[in-house]
Structure formats: C-alpha cells, structure tokens
Amino acid sequence: MKTLSTLAMAAAVAVILPTSSALAGETYVVDPAHAWVQFGIGHAGWSTARGKFSAIEGTIDFDKDDVTKSSVEITIDATSVDTNLEARDDHLLGPDFLNVEEFPEVTFNSTSIEQTGERTALVTGDMTMIGATREVVLDVTWNNEAALPWDATTIVSGFSATTSFNPVDFGMNKVAEFGLGPMMDVIIEVESQKQ
Amino acid sequence: MALTLILNTVLIPLALGLILAALFRFGKLQGGLLALASMAAVLAIYMVLEGIPPLPPVSSKHKIWYIIMGLGVVNVLFGFKHKTPHPILTALLLLASFVWIAYRKISSDIMQPELFLGLIPIAIATVVANAPKRQQQDAFLWPVTLLTAAVAGSLVSVLGSYIGLGQVLGAIAALLGGFLAVVYLAEHILKRPVSEGLVLSSMTWMVTSAMAVILLSIAVFAAKLSALAFALVCLVFLTPFVAPRFIKTTYWWRPFAIGGIALVPAVVAVGTAWVSAN
Numbered sequence: 001m002k003t004l005s006t007l008a009m010a011a012a013v014a015v016i017l018p019t020s021s022a023l024a025g026e027t028y029v030v031d032p033a034h035a036w037v038q039f040g041i042g043h044a045g046w047s048t049a050r051g052k053f054s055a056i057e058g059t060i061d062f063d064k065d066d067v068t069k070s071s072v073e074i075t076i077d078a079t080s081v082d083t084n085l086e087a088r089d090d091h092l093l094g095p096d097f098l099n100v101e102e103f104p105e106v107t108f109n110s111t112s113i114e115q116t117g118e119r120t121a122l123v124t125g126d127m128t129m130i131g132a133t134r135e136v137v138l139d140v141t142w143n144n145e146a147a148l149p150w151d152a153t154t155i156v157s158g159f160s161a162t163t164s165f166n167p168v169d170f171g172m173n174k175v176a177e178f179g180l181g182p183m184m185d186v187i188i189e190v191e192s193q194k195q
Numbered sequence: 196m197a198l199t200l201i202l203n204t205v206l207i208p209l210a211l212g213l214i215l216a217a218l219f220r221f222g223k224l225q226g227g228l229l230a231l232a233s234m235a236a237v238l239a240i241y242m243v244l245e246g247i248p249p250l251p252p253v254s255s256k257h258k259i260w261y262i263i264m265g266l267g268v269v270n271v272l273f274g275f276k277h278k279t280p281h282p283i284l285t286a287l288l289l290l291a292s293f294v295w296i297a298y299r300k301i302s303s304d305i306m307q308p309e310l311f312l313g314l315i316p317i318a319i320a321t322v323v324a325n326a327p328k329r330q331q332q333d334a335f336l337w338p339v340t341l342l343t344a345a346v347a348g349s350l351v352s353v354l355g356s357y358i359g360l361g362q363v364l365g366a367i368a369a370l371l372g373g374f375l376a377v378v379y380l381a382e383h384i385l386k387r388p389v390s391e392g393l394v395l396s397s398m399t400w401m402v403t404s405a406m407a408v409i410l411l412s413i414a415v416f417a418a419k420l421s422a423l424a425f426a427l428v429c430l431v432f433l434t435p436f437v438a439p440r441f442i443k444t445t446y447w448w449r450p451f452a453i454g455g456i457a458l459v460p461a462v463v464a465v466g467t468a469w470v471s472a473n
Contacts, residue, residue, distance in 0.1 A: 131253035
C-alpha cells in the first residue's frame with residue numbers, strides 16, 4: 001500500500017512539471033476550470049499584495065513506476081492576471097511588469113524530479129517569463145486521485161505546489177521601485193484529468 | 196522608496212543637466228563632444244531607471260537603450276564634422292528602430308492603430324532634424340520645447356499605464372531643466388550671451404531622437420494610452436516653428452514666453468489623458 005502511495009505521489013509530481021524524458025507514464029491534462037495560480041509579494045512591509053492568474057493550461061506525463069521519469073508542462077496566459085484593481089492590472093500587463101504584448105505567456109517545463117516523501121516531491125524546471133528563463137523548484141504535494149462521482153470513466157488527480165522566486169531575476173526591475181518584493185511566493189492548485 | 200524615486204528621476208538627471216550645460220557654456224564644448232556628452236547623459240538616465248539591459252536585448256525596453264546608443268554614435272560622428280544627421284537619415288534610423296522595437300506586433304497584425312500612432316514621433320523628429328540651423332542653435336527655443344514635451348509625455352505615459360518610460364521622460368525633463376538653469380544664469384544673470392555655435396543642434400538632435408524612440412515605444416506598448424493625448428504631446432515639438440512668430444524679444448522673459456506657447460498643447464494633452472484615464 002505504501003509503495004502504491006509513493007508511486008502515486010511521484011506521478012503527481014510528474015503531472016505538475018514537464019521534463020524532456022517522457023511519455024513513459026500516463027497522460028493527464030490540466031482542467032482549466034479547476035486550476036489556480038495565486039501569487040503574493042510583500043508591499044513595503046505593510047502587507048502581502050496578492051493576485052492570481054485565471055487561465056492555465058498544462059499536460060502531465062505521470063509515470064507511476066518511476067516518478068523521476070514523469071514530466072510537466074504548464075502554460076499560464078499572462079493576460080489573465082487579476083489583482084482586484086483594474087488600473088493596477090493595466091499597469092501589470094504593460095512593459096514595466098508582465099509585458100504581455102511581447103510575452104503573452106508564462107511557461108514552466110520540468111527538467112528533473114526528486115521524490116521527498118510519500119506524497120511529496122521537488123520538481124525542478126525552467127520557468128520562462130518576460131523572455132527570461134530561470135530555474136525554479138516547485139514543492140509539490142499529490143493530494144488525491146479518484147473518479148468523478150457522476151462519471152466513473154473520468155479519473156481526476158489533484159496537486160498542490162508552492163514556489164518562491166525573485167522577479168528581478170527575470171528582469172522585472174520595477175518591483176523594488178514600487179515597494180514590492182523581494183521574493184514572490186506562488187501557490188498552484190491544479191486538477192488534471194487522466195486521458 | 197520615495198527618496199530613491201526622487202534621486203533617480205529628478206536629482207541625478209538634474210545634476211547631469213547642470214554638468215552638461217556647464218560643459219557647453221563654460222567648457223566651450225564642441226559639437227562632437229557635446230553630442231557625446233548628451234548621449235552619455237541620456238543613457239545614464241535610462242540605466243539608472245531601468246537597469247543595464249542584457250545583451251542581446253530581450254524586450255523592447257532593453258532595445259531602447261541600445262538604439263539610443265546607436266543614434267548617439269551616428270550623432271557624434273556628424274558632430275565632429277560640425278553637422279547633424281540629415282533628416283532622411285534620421286527618418287530611416289528611427290523607422291528601423293521602430294521595426295526592431297515593434298516587430299512582434301507588426302508581424303502579428305500590421306494594421307493595429309497603435310503602430311500608426313508610433314509613426315508620429317518619427318515624423319516629428321524628421322521635421323525637427325530639418326529645422327533651420329539658426330532655430331536649432333537658439334539657446335532656449337528647443338530646450339524649453341523639449342522640456343515641455345518631456346513633462347507632458349511623461350504624464351500622458353503614466354496616465355496610459357506605462358510608468359517606466361514616463362519616468363524616463365520625466366528624468367529627461369529634469370536633465371533639460373538643469374541645462375536650462377545654467378544657460379539662463381549665463382545669459383540673463385551673468386550677462387554672458389551664449390554664442391550661436393553649431394554645438395547646440397547636436398544636443399537638440401540627440402534629445403529629440405531619444406525622445407522619439409521612447410514616445411514611439413509608449414505609443415506601441417502603453418496599455419491604456421489616449422491616442423489623442425499622445426498626438427497632442429507630439430504637437431508640442433512644433434513650438435519652435437510657431438513661437439518665433441510671436442516672440443521677438445530677447446529679454447529675460449523670452450524662455451518663459453516660449454514655454455507658455457509650448458504649454459498650450461501640453462496642457463490639453465495631459466487634460467485629455469486625465470479624462471481618458473478616469
């Protein structure tokens with residue numbers, strides 16, 4: 001039973017991030033209706049400014065026999081950013097921050113996976129944002145896999161992941177001028193459907 | 196945070212403007228050297244506000260820095276020959292810059308309105324490059340015009356949700372403010388009239404071309420830019436063609452009168468942008 005859990009966790013990890021090795025496991029597709037990417041960044045010590053992206057796509061190749069052979073590809077539509085204030089979102093969309101006219105997508109492709117527990121793993125990958133690619137490590141937890149209550153043929157696996165990075169590393173130099181940072185925390189929640 | 200903002204956007208550019216003017220007015224800087232100093236000042240301002248861009252540049256913002264450097268090199272070469280780049284060369288250089296900056300947008304759909312808006316600063320810079328040399332060498336006419344255009348462009352850009360380049364234009368305004376302060380001191384306080392050399396036209400060409408590149412980038416990429424306000428900012432550049440018809444005096448208030456005329460389209464531009472943003 002423990003072995004099964006371990007394998008399932010490894011598969012979950014693989015689902016979240018893409019790697020070049022591939023397609024040895026089962027394919028899961030992220031359900032955009034049940035995918036959330038939220039971010040938080042310190043605002044001048046007063047609070048943590050929060051926002052989210054609402055348009056997420058992705059594919060996970062989940063190898064339950066060897067989770068390290070799994071892979072994940074996630075693509076976020078940068079234009080879907082929402083910080084609860086239209087004027088701020090307009091500024092975030094512009095060249096000072098996300099620069100969506102030139103770089104409409106944020107992508108993550110896994111490059112390696114390290115299992116850290118029964119249902120957890122560290123997924124390392126290349127994140128590309130505003131034209132810069134940097135290595136980011138996701139701390140992933142595989143939450144559950146089960147069929148939909150109303151459709152036994154649809155298998156859903158759910159994962160939670162967190163990471164943290166400095167936006168300046170991607171060339172987002174304006175964050176400090178606006179009292180933001182230094183680190184941006186990201187929380188990812190995705191449900192994916194087995195194909 | 197506020198101190199850094201004031202330092203980077205106002206105080207450092209102001210100091211650079213004072214130094215530039217001192218070199219020009221008291222250092223007897225010749226055309227090529229003034230062109231070089233002008234380029235260095237604008238690049239320094241951009242670097243302080245936007246950081247050192249990577250090579251090769253990744254985004255349009257990065258490209259601006261290298262374009263200004265390229266324009267500056269051309270200007271320096273002409274400056275040492277006591278000339279400024281020909282208007283046709285100016286137009287070609289700026290058009291090439293425009294294509295490089297906006298090629299992703301051009302390749303996706305060349306008929307986007309903001310692309311046409313971005314051509315206005317190129318037309319304006321070409322007209323400026325074709326302005327009579329005597330007019331370009333006026334110690335106040337162009338610097339006051341450029342200062343007013345920079346302030347108006349800065350505010351319109353900020354109201355159009357492009358704060359970064361708005362800051363750069365604001366800093367260029369501070370640079371010109373510092374320059375004008377020293378020239379005004381020499382001309383009207385110390386009573387040492389600025390000689391009409393060829394040198395000032397090099398600086399006018401450099402600052403105008405740099406502003407044109409920044410403005411076209413604002414036109415193409417600002418998320419909420421008011422097109423009308425932007426066009427009105429470009430009209431400010433035509434002040435030197437209008438102001439001399441009404442202002443014949445050489446008294447101390449001449450620069451302020453030029454500024455008054457330049458302010459007409461500038462104020463309307465900012466007001467239009469304000470209404471559009473709210």
